[in-house]
Amino acid sequence: MLLGLGIVLGFASIGFLCWLLFLCAVYAAPLFVVAMACTMLYNHAMMSGAHVILTGIAAGIMVLASGQAILAFSRDPALRVAVSMLLALPAALAGFGTTLGFCGMGDMSAIPAYLFATFGALCVGGAAWTRLCAIQPA
Incomplete structure (x- = not known):
């Protein structure tokens, strides 16, 4: 009884995490920028922890806002594809690591794990790219 419940809950939790990964894949690029900005500022600047975190969050907000603005107002297909690919690349890396x-x-x-991880990266990156390309220009 408990073994069956554990198996069912294990599959449900992995399914929930995969759903959450697909849902939040669009925001991987701003979170990546926040993490990298915080790391670089903390290691190389004489700033306190709160200032580093606030500056990193501001950098992530600027990346998200500029990417969304370019996708919302640009009619050039090449620019839209380039911005969508740049925003979807960290999502693909997150999908690779998660898988x-x-x-x-x-x-x-090792070999099947990396094959499945590559497939997971393609799926998550493709889902993020599809969601980003669905933004229609105004």
């Missing part, structure tokens, strides 16, 4: 982590939980060997 590789899920494969590591199942004690899978």
